[in-house]
Amino acid sequence: MDVTVIADSTADGLNPVTAQLVGAASSIGGTTTVLCPGGVGSSQASAISGVAKVISVEGDCFGTFEGGAWANALNSLATGELILAAASPRGRDIAASLAAIRKIPVIQDVTGLEAGMVVTRPIYSGKAIETSNVSTPCVITLRANAFDDAPEGGSADVGTVNQSADVGLAVKEALAKASERLDVTEADIIISGGRGMGDPSNFSHLNEVADIIGAAVGASRAAVDTWDEIPHSMQVGQTGKTVTPSLYIAVGISGAIQHLAGMKTSKYIVAINKDPDAPIFGVADYGIVATWEDALPVLKSELAKL
Ligand SMILES: Cc1cc2nc3c(=O)[nH]c(=O)nc-3n(C[C@H](O)[C@H](O)[C@H](O)COP(=O)(O)OP(=O)(O)OC[C@H]3O[C@@H](n4cnc5c(N)ncnc54)[C@H](O)[C@@H]3O)c2cc1C
Numbered sequence: 001m002d003v004t005v006i007a008d009s010t011a012d013g014l015n016p017v018t019a020q021l022v023g024a025a026s027s028i029g030g031t032t033t034v035l036c037p038g039g040v041g042s043s044q045a046s047a048i049s050g051v052a053k054v055i056s057v058e059g060d061c062f063g064t065f066e067g068g069a070w071a072n073a074l075n076s077l078a079t080g081e082l083i084l085a086a087a088s089p090r091g092r093d094i095a096a097s098l099a100a101i102r103k104i105p106v107i108q109d110v111t112g113l114e115a116g117m118v119v120t121r122p123i124y125s126g127k128a129i130e131t132s133n134v135s136t137p138c139v140i141t142l143r144a145n146a147f148d149d150a151p152e153g154g155s156a157d158v159g160t161v162n163q164s165a166d167v168g169l170a171v172k173e174a175l176a177k178a179s180e181r182l183d184v185t186e187a188d189i190i191i192s193g194g195r196g197m198g199d200p201s202n203f204s205h206l207n208e209v210a211d212i213i214g215a216a217v218g219a220s221r222a223a224v225d226t227w228d229e230i231p232h233s234m235q236v237g238q239t240g241k242t243v244t245p246s247l248y249i250a251v252g253i254s255g256a257i258q259h260l261a262g263m264k265t266s267k268y269i270v271a272i273n274k275d276p277d278a279p280i281f282g283v284a285d286y287g288i289v290a291t292w293e294d295a296l297p298v299l300k301s302e303l304a305k306l
Contacts, residue, residue, distance in 0.1 A: 003033070004032075006095075007021075024113050046155060048156075050154060053158075071094050078098060083095070102137070105138045106138065110143065191209055194254065203219075205300075215249075218236040219235055238262060
Protein backbone atom coordinates (compact mmCIF):
# COMPACT_ATOMS: atom_id res chain seq x y z
CA MET A 1 0.00 0.00 0.00
CA ASP A 2 1.28 3.48 -0.86
CA VAL A 3 1.42 5.61 2.26
CA THR A 4 1.96 9.36 2.35
CA VAL A 5 3.37 10.67 5.61
CA ILE A 6 3.02 14.38 6.34
CA ALA A 7 6.17 15.26 8.29
CA ASP A 8 5.60 16.97 11.63
CA SER A 9 8.14 19.70 12.24
CA THR A 10 9.04 22.96 13.90
CA ALA A 11 11.39 25.59 12.50
CA ASP A 12 14.24 23.59 14.07
CA GLY A 13 13.58 20.41 12.13
CA LEU A 14 11.55 17.22 12.29
CA ASN A 15 9.68 16.27 15.43
CA PRO A 16 10.42 12.71 16.63
CA VAL A 17 6.82 11.69 15.88
CA THR A 18 7.67 11.73 12.16
CA ALA A 19 9.86 8.63 12.60
CA GLN A 20 6.94 7.03 14.47
CA LEU A 21 4.59 7.75 11.54
CA VAL A 22 7.09 6.02 9.23
CA GLY A 23 7.40 3.15 11.71
CA ALA A 24 3.63 2.71 11.75
CA ALA A 25 3.49 2.78 7.93
CA SER A 26 6.27 0.17 7.68
CA SER A 27 4.54 -2.06 10.23
CA ILE A 28 1.60 -2.49 7.86
CA GLY A 29 3.87 -3.03 4.84
CA GLY A 30 3.47 0.45 3.38
CA THR A 31 5.69 2.05 0.74
CA THR A 32 6.22 5.44 2.29
CA THR A 33 6.63 8.87 0.75
CA VAL A 34 7.26 11.67 3.24
CA LEU A 35 6.07 15.20 2.39
CA CYS A 36 8.01 17.93 4.19
CA PRO A 37 5.92 21.13 4.32
CA GLY A 38 8.08 24.16 3.66
CA GLY A 39 11.02 21.84 2.97
CA VAL A 40 11.76 21.57 6.71
CA GLY A 41 13.56 18.39 7.77
CA SER A 42 13.77 16.79 4.32
CA SER A 43 17.34 15.52 4.78
CA GLN A 44 16.44 14.18 8.24
CA ALA A 45 13.41 12.42 6.72
CA SER A 46 15.51 10.82 3.98
CA ALA A 47 17.68 9.22 6.68
CA ILE A 48 14.72 7.40 8.26
CA SER A 49 14.74 3.72 7.41
CA GLY A 50 11.71 2.62 5.38
CA VAL A 51 11.22 5.91 3.56
CA ALA A 52 11.07 5.38 -0.22
CA LYS A 53 10.99 9.04 -1.23
CA VAL A 54 10.96 12.46 0.34
CA ILE A 55 9.31 15.44 -1.31
CA SER A 56 10.32 18.83 -0.01
CA VAL A 57 7.20 20.90 -0.65
CA GLU A 58 7.99 24.57 -0.90
CA GLY A 59 5.67 27.49 -1.38
CA ASP A 60 4.85 30.92 -0.09
CA CYS A 61 1.97 29.56 2.06
CA PHE A 62 4.43 27.78 4.38
CA GLY A 63 5.63 31.02 5.97
CA THR A 64 2.81 30.92 8.53
CA PHE A 65 0.58 28.05 9.56
CA GLU A 66 -2.90 27.87 8.05
CA GLY A 67 -4.17 24.29 7.85
CA GLY A 68 -6.36 24.79 4.79
CA ALA A 69 -3.63 26.54 2.79
CA TRP A 70 -1.03 23.90 3.75
CA ALA A 71 -3.44 21.09 2.84
CA ASN A 72 -4.11 22.70 -0.55
CA ALA A 73 -0.39 22.91 -1.26
CA LEU A 74 0.20 19.29 -0.15
CA ASN A 75 -2.90 17.77 -1.73
CA SER A 76 -1.67 16.94 -5.24
CA LEU A 77 1.46 15.29 -3.80
CA ALA A 78 -0.36 13.22 -1.17
CA THR A 79 -0.97 10.35 -3.55
CA GLY A 80 -0.97 7.46 -1.05
CA GLU A 81 -4.10 5.45 -0.38
CA LEU A 82 -3.33 6.07 3.26
CA ILE A 83 -2.24 9.51 4.47
CA LEU A 84 -0.67 9.65 7.93
CA ALA A 85 -0.10 12.80 10.00
CA ALA A 86 0.71 13.39 13.65
CA ALA A 87 -2.17 13.97 16.07
CA SER A 88 -0.57 17.32 16.93
CA PRO A 89 -2.65 20.50 16.64
CA ARG A 90 -1.11 21.22 13.22
CA GLY A 91 -1.28 17.61 12.05
CA ARG A 92 -4.94 17.30 13.01
CA ASP A 93 -5.77 20.52 11.19
CA ILE A 94 -3.93 19.49 8.01
CA ALA A 95 -5.47 15.99 8.16
CA ALA A 96 -9.01 17.31 8.49
CA SER A 97 -8.48 19.82 5.68
CA LEU A 98 -6.92 17.20 3.37
CA ALA A 99 -9.80 14.80 4.06
CA ALA A 100 -12.32 17.54 3.29
CA ILE A 101 -10.56 18.50 0.04
CA ARG A 102 -10.36 14.86 -1.09
CA LYS A 103 -13.81 13.95 0.28
CA ILE A 104 -12.39 10.97 2.19
CA PRO A 105 -12.71 9.99 5.88
CA VAL A 106 -10.39 11.23 8.60
CA ILE A 107 -9.73 9.24 11.80
CA GLN A 108 -8.05 11.34 14.47
CA ASP A 109 -5.86 10.40 17.42
CA VAL A 110 -5.20 6.77 16.58
CA THR A 111 -3.06 4.76 19.02
CA GLY A 112 -2.94 1.41 17.19
CA LEU A 113 -2.68 0.49 13.52
CA GLU A 114 -2.49 -3.09 12.27
CA ALA A 115 -2.35 -4.80 8.89
CA GLY A 116 -5.80 -4.99 7.37
CA MET A 117 -6.37 -1.38 8.46
CA VAL A 118 -7.53 -2.25 11.97
CA VAL A 119 -7.28 0.98 13.95
CA THR A 120 -7.56 1.59 17.67
CA ARG A 121 -8.20 4.89 19.37
CA PRO A 122 -9.44 6.22 22.68
CA ILE A 123 -12.93 7.69 22.75
CA TYR A 124 -15.06 9.43 25.39
CA SER A 125 -12.00 11.22 26.77
CA GLY A 126 -10.12 7.97 27.06
CA LYS A 127 -12.82 6.11 29.00
CA ALA A 128 -13.20 3.55 26.23
CA ILE A 129 -11.09 2.18 23.41
CA GLU A 130 -12.64 1.83 19.97
CA THR A 131 -11.35 -0.73 17.47
CA SER A 132 -12.58 -0.53 13.91
CA ASN A 133 -11.76 -1.63 10.39
CA VAL A 134 -11.33 1.28 8.07
CA SER A 135 -11.14 1.29 4.30
CA THR A 136 -8.78 3.33 2.19
CA PRO A 137 -8.39 5.99 0.94
CA CYS A 138 -8.41 7.79 4.27
CA VAL A 139 -6.41 10.15 6.43
CA ILE A 140 -5.31 9.05 9.90
CA THR A 141 -3.57 11.02 12.63
CA LEU A 142 -1.38 9.04 15.03
CA ARG A 143 -0.78 9.95 18.64
CA ALA A 144 2.85 10.69 19.51
CA ASN A 145 4.75 7.91 21.33
CA ALA A 146 2.06 5.31 20.67
CA PHE A 147 4.20 3.78 17.91
CA ASP A 148 7.85 2.70 17.69
CA ASP A 149 10.29 4.99 15.89
CA ALA A 150 11.51 3.74 12.54
CA PRO A 151 15.29 3.48 12.95
CA GLU A 152 17.78 5.68 11.14
CA GLY A 153 19.74 4.28 8.23
CA GLY A 154 17.67 5.26 5.19
CA SER A 155 18.91 7.14 2.16
CA ALA A 156 15.77 8.07 0.24
CA ASP A 157 15.91 10.45 -2.72
CA VAL A 158 14.76 13.96 -1.94
CA GLY A 159 12.78 15.83 -4.60
CA THR A 160 11.48 19.38 -4.38
CA VAL A 161 8.18 20.69 -5.65
CA ASN A 162 7.46 24.39 -5.44
CA GLN A 163 3.74 25.08 -5.14
CA SER A 164 4.37 28.79 -4.81
CA ALA A 165 2.31 31.22 -6.83
CA ASP A 166 5.53 33.24 -7.03
CA VAL A 167 7.12 31.84 -10.19
CA GLY A 168 10.13 34.17 -9.89
CA LEU A 169 10.97 32.79 -6.47
CA ALA A 170 10.51 29.20 -7.66
CA VAL A 171 12.82 29.72 -10.64
CA LYS A 172 15.51 31.34 -8.48
CA GLU A 173 15.39 28.46 -6.00
CA ALA A 174 15.57 25.89 -8.81
CA LEU A 175 18.61 27.60 -10.32
CA ALA A 176 20.33 27.94 -6.97
CA LYS A 177 19.82 24.24 -6.25
CA ALA A 178 20.88 23.17 -9.75
CA SER A 179 24.10 25.18 -9.65
CA GLU A 180 24.87 23.75 -6.21
CA ARG A 181 24.95 20.27 -7.64
CA LEU A 182 26.31 20.90 -11.14
CA ASP A 183 29.96 20.37 -11.70
CA VAL A 184 31.53 22.74 -14.23
CA THR A 185 33.38 19.85 -15.83
CA GLU A 186 30.09 18.21 -16.81
CA ALA A 187 28.06 21.20 -17.93
CA ASP A 188 25.87 19.28 -20.30
CA ILE A 189 22.37 20.66 -20.17
CA ILE A 190 19.20 19.83 -22.10
CA ILE A 191 15.98 21.80 -22.16
CA SER A 192 13.10 19.84 -23.72
CA GLY A 193 9.60 20.87 -24.72
CA GLY A 194 6.46 18.83 -24.96
CA ARG A 195 3.01 19.20 -26.42
CA GLY A 196 2.32 21.67 -23.62
CA MET A 197 4.35 24.21 -25.63
CA GLY A 198 1.15 24.62 -27.63
CA ASP A 199 2.74 25.46 -30.98
CA PRO A 200 6.11 24.65 -32.61
CA SER A 201 6.91 28.37 -32.90
CA ASN A 202 7.00 28.47 -29.10
CA PHE A 203 10.13 26.30 -29.13
CA SER A 204 11.90 29.60 -29.91
CA HIS A 205 11.55 30.35 -26.17
CA LEU A 206 13.42 27.12 -25.38
CA ASN A 207 16.08 28.03 -27.98
CA GLU A 208 16.59 31.39 -26.29
CA VAL A 209 17.13 29.75 -22.89
CA ALA A 210 19.41 27.16 -24.52
CA ASP A 211 21.52 29.90 -26.13
CA ILE A 212 22.08 31.54 -22.76
CA ILE A 213 23.23 28.39 -20.98
CA GLY A 214 24.78 26.47 -23.87
CA ALA A 215 22.12 23.74 -23.75
CA ALA A 216 20.74 21.40 -26.39
CA VAL A 217 17.00 21.45 -27.11
CA GLY A 218 15.04 18.21 -26.94
CA ALA A 219 11.40 17.25 -27.33
CA SER A 220 8.83 14.66 -26.34
CA ARG A 221 7.45 12.24 -28.89
CA ALA A 222 4.07 13.98 -28.78
CA ALA A 223 5.81 17.20 -29.83
CA VAL A 224 7.73 15.64 -32.73
CA ASP A 225 4.73 13.59 -33.87
CA THR A 226 2.37 16.58 -33.73
CA TRP A 227 4.57 19.19 -35.37
CA ASP A 228 6.60 18.71 -38.58
CA GLU A 229 8.79 21.64 -37.56
CA ILE A 230 10.15 19.65 -34.59
CA PRO A 231 12.46 16.94 -36.03
CA HIS A 232 12.51 13.38 -34.73
CA SER A 233 16.21 13.78 -34.03
CA MET A 234 15.17 15.90 -31.01
CA GLN A 235 13.04 13.14 -29.45
CA VAL A 236 14.04 11.97 -25.99
CA GLY A 237 12.67 8.71 -24.64
CA GLN A 238 12.21 5.01 -25.15
CA THR A 239 11.96 5.28 -28.95
CA GLY A 240 14.10 8.41 -29.10
CA LYS A 241 17.41 9.25 -27.49
CA THR A 242 18.55 8.22 -24.03
CA VAL A 243 20.30 11.12 -22.34
CA THR A 244 22.14 11.57 -19.05
CA PRO A 245 22.93 15.27 -18.78
CA SER A 246 23.82 17.07 -15.60
CA LEU A 247 20.68 19.16 -15.91
CA TYR A 248 17.47 18.26 -17.75
CA ILE A 249 14.76 20.90 -17.89
CA ALA A 250 11.38 19.49 -18.99
CA VAL A 251 8.87 22.11 -20.10
CA GLY A 252 5.24 21.23 -20.83
CA ILE A 253 6.07 17.51 -20.74
CA SER A 254 3.69 15.24 -18.83
CA GLY A 255 6.31 12.64 -17.90
CA ALA A 256 4.89 9.53 -19.59
CA ILE A 257 6.87 6.41 -18.73
CA GLN A 258 8.30 6.24 -22.27
CA HIS A 259 9.70 9.76 -21.93
CA LEU A 260 11.09 9.05 -18.47
CA ALA A 261 12.88 5.99 -19.88
CA GLY A 262 15.11 8.34 -21.85
CA MET A 263 15.96 10.97 -19.25
CA LYS A 264 15.26 9.86 -15.70
CA THR A 265 18.91 9.11 -15.02
CA SER A 266 19.76 12.80 -15.60
CA LYS A 267 21.68 14.09 -12.59
CA TYR A 268 19.29 16.94 -11.85
CA ILE A 269 15.80 17.32 -13.27
CA VAL A 270 13.78 20.52 -13.26
CA ALA A 271 10.16 20.30 -14.46
CA ILE A 272 7.84 23.14 -15.43
CA ASN A 273 4.24 22.02 -15.84
CA LYS A 274 0.93 23.70 -15.12
CA ASP A 275 -0.60 20.45 -13.83
CA PRO A 276 0.44 19.72 -10.23
CA ASP A 277 -0.48 16.05 -10.80
CA ALA A 278 1.79 15.62 -13.84
CA PRO A 279 3.90 12.44 -13.42
CA ILE A 280 7.08 14.35 -14.37
CA PHE A 281 7.02 15.76 -10.82
CA GLY A 282 7.55 12.21 -9.56
CA VAL A 283 11.12 12.19 -10.97
CA ALA A 284 11.88 15.91 -10.75
CA ASP A 285 14.43 17.17 -8.25
CA TYR A 286 12.74 20.53 -8.57
CA GLY A 287 9.23 21.07 -9.88
CA ILE A 288 7.65 24.40 -10.77
CA VAL A 289 3.87 24.28 -11.00
CA ALA A 290 3.23 27.03 -13.54
CA THR A 291 2.63 27.59 -17.22
CA TRP A 292 5.75 27.93 -19.36
CA GLU A 293 4.37 31.32 -20.42
CA ASP A 294 4.85 32.47 -16.81
CA ALA A 295 7.99 30.53 -15.96
CA LEU A 296 10.26 30.81 -19.02
CA PRO A 297 10.58 34.63 -19.12
CA VAL A 298 11.64 34.57 -15.45
CA LEU A 299 14.02 31.67 -16.10
CA LYS A 300 15.54 33.57 -19.04
CA SER A 301 16.07 36.79 -17.14
CA GLU A 302 17.52 34.99 -14.08
CA LEU A 303 19.90 32.98 -16.26
CA ALA A 304 20.97 36.09 -18.14
CA LYS A 305 22.04 37.63 -14.81
CA LEU A 306 24.35 34.69 -13.97
C1 LIG B 1 5.75 2.37 -27.73
C2 LIG B 1 5.79 3.83 -27.32
C3 LIG B 1 6.97 4.51 -27.34
C4 LIG B 1 7.03 5.85 -26.97
N1 LIG B 1 8.23 6.50 -26.98
C5 LIG B 1 8.28 7.77 -26.54
C6 LIG B 1 9.52 8.48 -26.48
O1 LIG B 1 10.57 7.98 -26.88
N2 LIG B 1 9.51 9.73 -26.00
C7 LIG B 1 8.37 10.37 -25.57
O2 LIG B 1 8.45 11.53 -25.13
N3 LIG B 1 7.19 9.73 -25.64
C8 LIG B 1 7.12 8.47 -26.12
N4 LIG B 1 5.90 7.86 -26.22
C9 LIG B 1 4.69 8.67 -26.03
C10 LIG B 1 4.34 8.87 -24.59
O3 LIG B 1 3.51 7.79 -24.16
C11 LIG B 1 3.54 10.19 -24.38
O4 LIG B 1 2.41 10.18 -25.22
C12 LIG B 1 4.35 11.44 -24.69
O5 LIG B 1 5.58 11.40 -24.01
C13 LIG B 1 3.55 12.66 -24.24
O6 LIG B 1 4.23 13.81 -24.60
P1 LIG B 1 3.97 15.18 -23.85
O7 LIG B 1 4.20 14.98 -22.41
O8 LIG B 1 4.74 16.23 -24.56
O9 LIG B 1 2.42 15.47 -24.17
P2 LIG B 1 1.13 15.41 -23.27
O10 LIG B 1 0.93 14.07 -22.70
O11 LIG B 1 0.06 15.98 -24.14
O12 LIG B 1 1.43 16.40 -22.06
C14 LIG B 1 1.54 17.78 -22.20
C15 LIG B 1 1.86 18.35 -20.81
O13 LIG B 1 2.01 19.75 -20.92
C16 LIG B 1 1.37 20.39 -19.81
N5 LIG B 1 1.00 21.73 -20.24
C17 LIG B 1 0.00 22.09 -21.09
N6 LIG B 1 0.02 23.43 -21.28
C18 LIG B 1 1.04 23.91 -20.54
C19 LIG B 1 1.56 25.22 -20.34
N7 LIG B 1 1.04 26.29 -20.95
N8 LIG B 1 2.62 25.38 -19.50
C20 LIG B 1 3.16 24.28 -18.84
N9 LIG B 1 2.69 23.01 -19.01
C21 LIG B 1 1.67 22.83 -19.86
C22 LIG B 1 0.20 19.50 -19.48
O14 LIG B 1 -0.18 19.68 -18.14
C23 LIG B 1 0.75 18.11 -19.79
O15 LIG B 1 1.32 17.53 -18.62
C24 LIG B 1 5.83 6.52 -26.61
C25 LIG B 1 4.64 5.82 -26.56
C26 LIG B 1 4.61 4.50 -26.94
C27 LIG B 1 3.29 3.77 -26.90
